[in-house]
Amino acid sequence: MTEDELINSYPHKHLLGIEGLLPTSINFLLKSSNNYVDYLNNKKNGKLDILKNKICINLFFENSTRTRTSFELAGKKLGADMLNISVGTSSIKKGETLIDTAMTLNAMQPDILVVRHHDAGAVKLLSEKVNCGVINAGDGPHEHPTQALLDALTILKRKKKISGLKIAICGDIMHSRVARSNIHLLNTLGAEVRVIAPATLIPKGIESLGVNIFYDMKSGLKDVDIIIMLRLQLERMSGSFVPSIREYFRFYGLDREKLNFANPDALILHPGPMNRGVEIDSELADDIDRSAIFEQVQMGVAVRMACLKAIIDHKLKAND
């Protein structure tokens, strides 16, 4: 592949994670996403026919309203036929293996599979068994690449750059695929990434990904440009990870007081759905000068359009 092709295309069959992607690939996807943001903002624009006649299956082993809807909208905007399959607990009880489910869908000859699964690595395993392109829409605590891309696009839109920014990711790092994908992406593009969390929510060895660890919000937030708050999954509350919601909010919830330690123009991101009053102060979440939470959702549709297009383009080239 020539350098020119590397810069002007996505060179993989699948999008399984951010880890291992070259900066050129990430930049290509972000540039393409940005074009779609402009496209979507012009209300006179209708649907495109880039995915016309293409079949894209949303295969979700975990419930998700926002990511599933975002992919469905993105696909429809590109003219694709979108199918939703949600494999709940009842179907898994039927005893079919993940691989058999994958091979069954593969035999129906779809063009793209968008897959969410509760186990790390499940989407990669599945991608090895099918002919079509696969996009990881979140696999356990492992990766959620389109979320990291939409976070990066949101930052780019507001800060005009990523390289050199100081970025803090705060909260349940341990169980977060959003954290993992963001760390890979932001490091690859030259940001300085920190994680802030109680020791119980910091996974062992995380520093090997190139992040600095802080156990205290005030020192962690000092001078940062971007704060990515993570959702605290309330089911963690019953375990030994977190003492109580009130205590969690007091020490790790983002409020005006803690925000004052960051740069005066620091921007707040959150992947949603938010627990207001748990990981983020409600009034702060709604402050459109500081919070880009709903911009992220808007970027999400554009990013998924770019990713779907990248996978189809690669497939068409491979078939040439």
Next chain:
Amino acid sequence: MTEDELINSYPHKHLLGIEGLLPTSINFLLKSSNNYVDYLNNKKNGKLDILKNKICINLFFENSTRTRTSFELAGKKLGADMLNISVGTSSIKKGETLIDTAMTLNAMQPDILVVRHHDAGAVKLLSEKVNCGVINAGDGPHEHPTQALLDALTILKRKKKISGLKIAICGDIMHSRVARSNIHLLNTLGAEVRVIAPATLIPKGIESLGVNIFYDMKSGLKDVDIIIMLRLQLERMSGSFVPSIREYFRFYGLDREKLNFANPDALILHPGPMNRGVEIDSELADDIDRSAIFEQVQMGVAVRMACLKAIIDHKLKAND
């Protein structure tokens, strides 16, 4: 707005309820619906492109097969891309607020949201937070405007008028959004509306909406032209609202004997799903000379096409 525009368009951004609509707006929607009935009855007619390139999201916080399917069909007949989101109890447990769900979907830039919610007022609250047009597909015991419109259209088709008709609404008035929307619509168009129910199922102050109250079917049905039977939600049975199904049917279920008190050509409506043998005699429900129950469903698709078109037309005009 000129009088001409009032007569020839729907002058609101949303359709949240019948209460407060001018007769001209209701008549405009009914006339437009009637055109779609003719359109649908001609099997040679295909899809329209009135909503081509438009995204319409069915956002249902309560289960509904019939209303959701009716809107989905209506949208597809107009060429829209329809997305279904059904927010079950499990998703609500994730802790996201209604407003955040609304703002998240809003950030995905749909054109119309069709919303059903179990709480009165929830759809209006949501409509205040989004940019797109919102249609209320039923909010708790409050309003269900498209049901009232389809009931009115069914009556118009059979009786050629609404003004001056005597119309009885029978059954669980207390918990019925169908009753409330129908009372507003039928009163606005000049019908004489009665409600018939046991005292436990009559909400306080209902007479202020301009209805006469009857606790007895025989006197309530006397000389009426239209009988709208309501579904008795079986979960009410376990409370203190109704003594037993058998007793309820004996006093408030519609059968031939009670029907004889109405006008000889009185027409029976029911919003469905029916409990045969509870609120209506099964044989009577199937008598196509007396019952228009399945005609109502057919009118429903046409009415929803008219409402979707009205909301889009308003939006296009606002963007001019």
Next chain:
Amino acid sequence: MTEDELINSYPHKHLLGIEGLLPTSINFLLKSSNNYVDYLNNKKNGKLDILKNKICINLFFENSTRTRTSFELAGKKLGADMLNISVGTSSIKKGETLIDTAMTLNAMQPDILVVRHHDAGAVKLLSEKVNCGVINAGDGPHEHPTQALLDALTILKRKKKISGLKIAICGDIMHSRVARSNIHLLNTLGAEVRVIAPATLIPKGIESLGVNIFYDMKSGLKDVDIIIMLRLQLERMSGSFVPSIREYFRFYGLDREKLNFANPDALILHPGPMNRGVEIDSELADDIDRSAIFEQVQMGVAVRMACLKAIIDHKLKAND
């Protein structure tokens, strides 16, 4: 109807089962399906417009990922608008009868209903109440005609004929609509059909359908050309049908040793989802020389395209 028409069309309004179909009708559907296999295999082919402007509703009273998805894909490939309705236990609790559900959907004027129901005969009952064409996607232990057609097409592709083949259907014959539809189809086209199962899983009087019964895999599989393994529904395990999974696999699970009693080129089919290690050895299921399990899925989309087209063509002719 002329002989020529019989050979070149499907002469029924519905497809409710294989029982009673003439060989010409079955062959017509198989020939049409085969054309769609070629069509789908050519990646340059897009969507067809045979069902453009047509509304097809997938009405599933039982969960099914594979059959529902297969019909949805088939319909979309033909240009139809597909709607999914899944009627779970909660909706049935609402108390609406099957007939009322059918008549409600009928009033929405769809073109085709694809119906799965847990009771034998329910789909036929429903078909008698609606105006549109109905395809049975499985009714209790009764029939699953598109599965039998796709099995036949898979056999034809590999063996170039059905007449004269020795075919064994093995496993839970008692509860299997797949077995019943296959017996009818394969007998009609001149195969010699055997069933193999423990006595507890053989329904009384099955020999009247024209099959030989074997209680032992080794004698049953002797000299057969095709082996159709059935899914053992794990809930049967808790009853008195089967002593244990280990024992079931030992006596009735297909492995290399038992396979050796069949013809050297015997082909293995399974309707899926498979229980690996219960009714079939896992390694054997993946042996593409012996097993056509994922080919069956591919044939399934083509067969459903042919069936949808046949029903629409019949309807258009009837409307002439």
